[in-house]
Amino acid sequence: MSEKKNPYSVETTGHVWDDNLGELLNEPPTWWRIGFHASWIFVVLYTIIYPSWPLIDTHFKGVTGWTSIKEYKEDLKEIETVRAKYEDKLPGMSAAAILADDELSNYVVRSAKVLFGDNCAACHGTGGAGNPGFPVLADDVWLYGGTIDAIEQSIVNGRKGIMPKMGGMQLSDVEINKLTAAIVDGTVTSEPLYMEKGCVACHMPDGKGMAAMGSANLTDGIWRFAPGTAESVKYTIKHGVNDASDLLTRKAEMPNFSGGKLTEVEMKKLAVYVHKLGGGQ
Amino acid sequence: MSKEEQSTDSAVYEELGSYHVNTGEETIHAKRMSGRFRNLKWLTSLSWLVFFFGPYIQYSGRQAILFDFPNRKFYFFDITILPQDVWLLSLVLLFFAILLAAVTSVVGRMFCGYFCFQTIWTDVFTWIEEKLEGKPAARHKLDKAPLSFTKVRIKATKYFFWLLISVFTGISFTAWFTDALQLWVDLFTMQAALAAIITVAMFTVGTFVLAGFMREQVCFWLCPYARIQGVMYDSETILPTYDTDRGEPRGRLKKGGTVEGNGDCISCNMCVAVCPTGVDIRDGQQEGCITCGLCLDACDSVMEKIKKPVGLIRYASLDEMLGKPQLPLFKRLRVLVYIGIMTLALSGIIYGLTHLGALELKVLHERQPLFVLQGDNSIQNKYEIKILNKTDVDEKIKLEVDGPEGMRVRGAENLLHAGMSRVTQYTIFLNIPKKNLTQTQVPVVFRIKMTGQDGEAEYKSMFFGPKQ
Structure with a gap:
């Protein structure tokens, strides 16, 4: 390969491939060099401004002291200022007053969704759909009353109803079968045993239960311990609910959320949220 | 290596050596000549x-056309478009994309030559340059001249006027997105929003650099449309074309007439001198040609002077040059297809604009739980309804729901309030007695109606019950 064949005035590296391929020693293009220098200058500035170089037991913090957690907290503060318009009102208001205010209750429903998911949904299901052994919150049947105050009370103090076991000494198997059939039919009040054996004391003469005690309504189609089959009704009568004397008793306890688990405002929010799930009274 | 091989090698290198593309190392100083297409370009620039x-x-009482991004509204005279109607935009984009294709297939890069902001701003910038620095030769001389007070003064004046146009361009662009008059006030009192300042600055710098310094380099290397349009030509597209048969062989004019055997082209190079992108149209169609027609003006004026027929360079299609018959516009398949698509898009836009509606309703069925049994043996479903009020007044809305017999609606006992230009959300409960439910899913229709003015909307949803 002779130099004559190089029509350019630029030197080659002197290396020749395949007889006639040479590499010209051109300067890189200007735009490329600008890009190169801009890049390393950017890196240097970046590592000065932002946390970067690892040191022995820490790292260089950058002259601005920026951290992502700080930025996150600032963003959070921004959101809180937006929410403050509503949040500031909540401590001074009762749950009932919040519920009465359309805009406020709308806000609370949105903001309590997360609270409900964190604290309630594990037992009561998303959206208050209920779970086996745990009451549905989206219906209009309430053991302890469905007013906003009653719901708030349930959250603040928790609930633990009691039904004594009726199996063994109190009721014979035949009697239990009779009561069960009447309950499943929804006609328990016309069953003589209902009065005789004292069911009426808690479940009331009309069979609809009493909110103050949390005794269940035996006449509707909704079952505290689903499913409402003869088998499960029989079990409840036999072993009772929360009866300490029976190891097989049904366990039904709503824990209280006061005492640091939730703040007052959070409990109010949840009361409104639950009330608005579909069955508040 | 044999002698013969060596010579072919050299030929390859020679061709390589003569291959030349201006990548910005030389500034194009185009000559300005008056003429038909020059006038046409001024006229189209006025758009x-x-x-x-x-x-x-x-x-x-408000800006007729305003793209209000912070409030997510777009005003166009009578019409207010909210983000929910933005599907119209896709049709508008489709329409213009196909319009570009249609126009390009018929008359080539007419957009580049006559309407493109890059070529028009460059044209205005170079017009200022000529006023201040003189004819192309004088400009070349000034560029090469050593730094002197006069040079700095002339250049500074030129940059000043360029900057003035650039700033005005930047502000004008920004003015479409905010209160135009308030923007001026804010800019002069230093109160303008950061976004506004950044936009103005970006467009100022962009205009100044692109139209002032990069010029035809933008068309060559930056602009995607230049390339896209270039491949949309076909043999029926009319383009500025040098009539090779008539012009070749070209040769200089001798005193007293043309040389026998020579074509009409007298190698005056006027067509090259006036070209704003610095191409030689006589080399044929090429990427640098923005089809502005300025070389036609130049050549025609020369032809008139040497008493030859004009049109040595003219708008002509490849078919015409090859002597093939030319199809009329409406027999060309591409044109017809394009017009078809454009008509479709346009009908969609017109339909959309006339059916914008004042109300929009969305109904979301609660899925957890899907349905709830109530104490009275009815089934309850929960719905989140979203009412979009597109009008500029707060409205009271009446809600009705069509469903099976015995259905009760809770949550819409009173008229619903729908805030202007926004979505208002409500929770609605439907109760249907269990015995009235004959199937797992029952269709229900939500209907809303404004009480203050015309406007209604409906949404078909489903009511879910237990398995039958």
Whole structure:
């Protein structure tokens, strides 16, 4: 390969491939060099401004002291200022007053969704759909009353109803079968045993239960311990609910959320949220 | 290596050596000549006045055309478009994309030559340059001249005027997105929003650099449309074309007439001198040609002087040059297909604009739980309804739901309030007695109606019950 064949005035590296391929020693293009220098200058500035170089037991913090957690907290503060318009009102208001205010209750429903998911949904299901052994919150049947105050009370103090076991000494198997059939039919009040054996004391003469005690309504189609089959009704009568004397008793306890688990405002929010799930009274 | 091989090698290198593309190392100083297409370009350039003065048009107490991003509204005279109707935009984009294709297939890069902001701003910038620095030769001389007071003065004046146009361009662009008059006030009192300042600055710098310094380099290397349009030509597209048969062999004019055997082209190089992108149209169609027709003006004026027929360079299609018959416009398949698509898009836009509606309703069925049994043996479903009020007044809305017999609606006992230009959300409960439910899913229709003015909307949803 002779130099004559190089029509350019630029030197080659002197290396020749395949007889006639040479590499010209051109300067890189200007735009490329600008890009190169801009890049390393950017890196240097970046590592000065932002946390970067690892040191022995820490790292260089950058002259601005920026951290992502700080930025996150600032963003959070921004959101809180937006929410403050509503949040500031909540401590001074009762749950009932919040519920009465359309805009406020709308806000609370949105903001309590997360609270409900964190604290309630594990037992009561998303959206208050209920779970086996745990009451549905989206219906209009309430053991302890469905007013906003009653719901708030349930959250603040928790609930633990009691039904004594009726199996063994109190009721014979035949009697239990009779009561069960009447309950499943929804006609328990016309069953003589209902009065005789004292069911009426808690479940009331009309069979609809009493909110103050949390005794269940035996006449509707909704079952505290689903499913409402003869088998499960029989079990409840036999072993009772929360009866300490029976190891097989049904366990039904709503824990209280006061005492640091939730703040007052959070409990109010949840009361409104639950009330608005579909069955508040 | 044999002698013969060596010579072919050299030929390859020679061709390589003569291959030359201006990548910005030489500034094109095009000559300005008057003529038909020059006048046409000024006229079409005027369409950009809309860009500068459009934002100040007022219509019933507000800016007639306003892209209000912070409030997510787009005003176009009578019409207010909210983000929910933005599907219209896709049709508008489709329409213009196909319009570009249609126009390109018929008359080539007419957009580049006559309407493109890059070529028009460059044209205005170079016009200022010529006023201040003189003819192309004088400009070349000034560029090469050593730094002197005069040079700095002339250049500084030129940059000043360029900057003035650039700033005005930047402000005018920004004015479409905010209150135009308030923007001026804010800019002069240093109160303008950061976004506004950044936009103005970006467009100022962009205009100054692109139109002032990069010029035809933008068309060559930056602009995607230049390339896209280039491949949309076909043999029926009319383009500025040098009539090779008539012009070749070219040769200089001798005293007293043409040389026998020579074509009409007298190698005066006028067509090259006036070209704003610095190409030689006589080399044939090429990427640098923005089809502005300025070389036609130049050549025609020369032809008139040497008493030859004009049109040595003219708008002509490849078919015409090859002597093939030319199809009329409406027999060309591409044109017809394009017009078809454009008509479709346009019908969609017109349909959309006439059916914008004042109300929009969305109904979301609660899925957890899907349905709830109530104490009275009815099944309850929960719905989140979203009412979009597109009008500029708060409205009271009446809600009705069509469903099976015995259905009760809870949550809409009172008229619902729907705030202007926004979505208002409500929770609605439907109760249907269990015995009235014959299937797992029952269709229900939500209907809303404004009480203050015309406007209604409906949404078909489903009511879910237990398995039958």
